[in-house]
Amino acid sequence: MVRTAVALGLTIAVLVGFTAVGLWYSRRRIGTVEDLITARNSTGTGRTTATLVASVMGVWILLAAPEAGASFGIAAVVGYAIGEALPMLAYSRVGPRIREVIPNGHSLTEYAHARYGTAMYAFVLLVSCLYMFVFLAAELTGIAGALSLVAGVPQWQTAVLVGGFVLLYTSYGGLRASIFTDSIQALLVLPLLVVAFAGAIVSLGGAGEIHDGIASTNPSLLDPGFIPGLQFGLALAFAILGAELINQLWWQRIYAAEDGQTVERGFRNATIANGLIVFLAGLFGLVAAGNADVVTDVTSSAYNADIAFFVLLQTAFPEWIVLAVVLLALLLVMSSVDTLFNALSSIVTADLPRLLSDPDDRSLKLGARLLTIVVAVSAIYVSLRARSVLRLFFLADLLGAAVAFPLLYGLYSRRLTGAGALASSVLGLAVGLAYFPDFAGLLRSIPILGGFLPAADPLYLTAFGGAFLVSTAGTLIAAQLFAGEYDHGELTTEIQQLDEPATDGGEVCD
Numbered sequence: 001m002v003r004t005a006v007a008l009g010l011t012i013a014v015l016v017g018f019t020a021v022g023l024w025y026s027r028r029r030i031g032t033v034e035d036l037i038t039a040r041n042s043t044g045t046g047r048t049t050a051t052l053v054a055s056v057m058g059v060w061i062l063l064a065a066p067e068a069g070a071s072f073g074i075a076a077v078v079g080y081a082i083g084e085a086l087p088m089l090a091y092s093r094v095g096p097r098i099r100e101v102i103p104n105g106h107s108l109t110e111y112a113h114a115r116y117g118t119a120m121y122a123f124v125l126l127v128s129c130l131y132m133f134v135f136l137a138a139e140l141t142g143i144a145g146a147l148s149l150v151a152g153v154p155q156w157q158t159a160v161l162v163g164g165f166v167l168l169y170t171s172y173g174g175l176r177a178s179i180f181t182d183s184i185q186a187l188l189v190l191p192l193l194v195v196a197f198a199g200a201i202v203s204l205g206g207a208g209e210i211h212d213g214i215a216s217t218n219p220s221l222l223d224p225g226f227i228p229g230l231q232f233g234l235a236l237a238f239a240i241l242g243a244e245l246i247n248q249l250w251w252q253r254i255y256a257a258e259d260g261q262t263v264e265r266g267f268r269n270a271t272i273a274n275g276l277i278v279f280l281a282g283l284f285g286l287v288a289a290g291n292a293d294v295v296t297d298v299t300s301s302a303y304n305a306d307i308a309f310f311v312l313l314q315t316a317f318p319e320w321i322v323l324a325v326v327l328l329a330l331l332l333v334m335s336s337v338d339t340l341f342n343a344l345s346s347i348v349t350a351d352l353p354r355l356l357s358d359p360d361d362r363s364l365k366l367g368a369r370l371l372t373i374v375v376a377v378s379a380i381y382v383s384l385r386a387r388s389v390l391r392l393f394f395l396a397d398l399l400g401a402a403v404a405f406p407l408l409y410g411l412y413s414r415r416l417t418g419a420g421a422l423a424s425s426v427l428g429l430a431v432g433l434a435y436f437p438d439f440a441g442l443l444r445s446i447p448i449l450g451g452f453l454p455a456a457d458p459l460y461l462t463a464f465g466g467a468f469l470v471s472t473a474g475t476l477i478a479a480q481l482f483a484g485e486y487d488h489g490e491l492t493t494e495i496q497q498l499d500e501p502a503t504d505g506g507e508v509c510d
Contacts, residue, residue: 003319007151007326011158014330015165018181022338025180026173033498036174036368037346038106039256040497047183048257048266051339052088053273054182055249057189058135058336059142059329061281062309064393068236069285070308071296072229073221077282079233085275086237087244092267096260097411098251101488104497106350108251108407113351114494115410115486116418123422127403128246129344131396133379136340138393140383143333149310150322156384163380166334170341171372175252178338185335190273192328193280199321200284200312204291214290221286231459238464239394242401245408249343281309288312340379345371350498394460398436401467402428406475413479414486420478428471435462 030036043051068076102111108128113121140163144155169177204210211222220226244250257263288294288308292315295302304311313325349368406421406428433439440456443449457463 003150003322004152006323007147008153008157010323010326011147011153011161011330014327015161015334018184018334019165019169021184022169022173022177022181026169026177029176030172030174033349033368035176037342037349037498038252039175039179041256041258042176043179043253043256043262044258045262045265045269047179048253048262049269049273050186051179051182051253051256052250052266052270053277054186054189054335055178055253055339056084056244056274056336057186057277057332058139059146059333060138060336061278061332062146062284062325062329063142063306065278065281066285066288066309067306068232069221069282070289070294070305071285072232073218073223073226074286075224075226075229076233076236077279077285078224079230080236080240080282081275081279082233083237083240084278085271086241087247087250088267088271088274090241090245091250091254092264092271094245094408094411095250095254095257095263095267098254099260099263101411102491102495104492105251105255105495106498107248107347108246109248109347110350110495111491112407114491116421120407120418120422120425123425124246124403124407125347127396127399128248129347131243131246131400132248132340132344133375133382134393134396136337136344136375136379137382139333139336139340140379143329144383145307146310146329147326149307150313151326159380159383162330162333162337163376163383166338166341167373167376170338171369171376174368175256175342175346178342179253179256181338182335185331189328189331189335190277192324192331193277196321196325196328197280197283199324200287200317203316203318203321204287210287210291212290214286217290221289228459231461235459235461235464238401238468239397239460242404242464242468243397244400245404246400247343248347249339252343252346284309284312291316337379341372341375344375345369394436394438398432398463398467399429401464402426402432402471405468405472409475409479410486411488414488415483416475416479416486417482417484420482420484421475424471424474424478427474428467428469431470432463432467435466436460437463 034040065077065080068080098105105111109121109125112124140159143162144158147153147158148155169181201207201210204213214221254263257266285305285308288311289296292308292312294305294308294311296305297303313322317325345368348371403425406416406424410416410421433443434453435457437456437458437460444453
């Protein structure tokens with residue numbers, strides 16, 4: 001009861017504090033809908049780096065990364081870290097190009113519509129929104145489950161408190177509030193993660209004792225050449241790269257940065273920071289596997305590798321580390337939830353001028369705020385009802401792996417057509433689904449077709465790698481065989497700002 005009361009009190013205090021900060025910072029900074037959903041040209045390198053780090057670092061790093069470490073060892077942890085770093089490295093090159101060819105843009109879906117037409121737009125809209133909504137619901141589910149496990153806080157209380165307070169400042173302050181709070185959260189997350197890891201080492205008797213525990217439990221976890229670990233790590237790299245390349249939250253931050261050089265520097269900094277954070281989080285899984293009762297057999301009803309970090313937390317950590325982790329988990333989930341609220345609402349808001357008859361700025365701001373509320377309430381509801389929403393992550397990742405390259409290749413190629421991009425995406429998705437283990441039984445039960453399908457890949461490498469590589473090859477071939485002559489200048493004229501641009505170019509913060 002004492003731990004529950006303390007954890008709940010800490011949760012409320014942190015939520016109230018960041019809500020107050022977000023509301024305070026947003027006062028008199030939200031003049032138009034552009035301020036609300038893009039914060040165009042407003043952040044320098046420091047704040048851009050901070051928001052890129054904080055936005056992606058949700059509570060999943062305390063769940064999925066340790067699970068990979070506990071199940072597949074150091075090879076998978078390295079693969080996970082590389083997978084999280086690769087999208088940032090890719091955006092350091094793609095981001096300036098996006099600003100160059102779509103200077104007045106807001107979302108990846110409006111680009112898809114302008115560049116490829118309605119069919120590809122609908123496919124990208126579905127994929128991007130599905131991925132981000134699953135991410136959002138999973139974050140709320142994860143934090144609710146984590147606090148319930150370590151402190152006995154009822155799950156509904158955590159989900160409603162986190163979703164409700166974050167909604168307050170994001171619906172009012174939009175992207176500007178999110179970026180400002182991200183900056184504070186980023187400064188706290190890494191030190192708290194290091195403190196938790198150092199505390200675990202001390203509590204468990206030092207690095208030598210930890211190493212011996214892992215070696216006696218499963219020495220293959222320490223082998224960087226462990227083949228299943230390498231395969232799973234590579235699968236994660238493909239999955240994460242594809243998913244993040246169709247993630248609207250990065251497009252928002254590309255436009256929020258002061259200029260193209262700021263985008264490049266910010267994403268390069270985040271490449272290193274994000275990789276290191278995920279690597280450190282993944283190491284908790286190895287520690288848990290060797291020093292706690294972690295069951296990694298997915299066929300067992302006692303399987304708990306997905307909460308390996310929290311099993312270790314209950315087993316070996318003193319009270320003060322438990323509270324530090326509660327704070328860490330809250331900061332992680334807030335930094336990703338506010339970002340996802342904004343990203344999902346911005347996609348639809350950017351499309352409203354095409355769907356409505358010449359809406360004014362007040363209507364667009366109202367629409368953006370109402371959409372944020374709808375997204376928040378829906379995600380809270382799903383997180384309370386679903387217990388296996390995290391399983392949807394791999395499906396969303398598969399969709400991203402199939403569509404990412406065809407979508408972005410159009411930024412550079414004049415020859416790729418909408419039909420070619422869509423066909424390549426669908427072909428990549430078909431190959432990925434053929435090897436996707438989650439749907440193996442369903443697909444193989446289809447008459448005639450099922451008998452021709454290959455064996456499913458339990459480590460997902462063929463599914464994710466096949467989807468990404470086949471869609472990439474299909475895109476390059478389609479651009480040669482069915483060539484168009486697209487003029488990228490049309491993106492500048494077709495995609496316009498939603499209001500009159502400010503004469504001072506916006507406030508620049510670092």
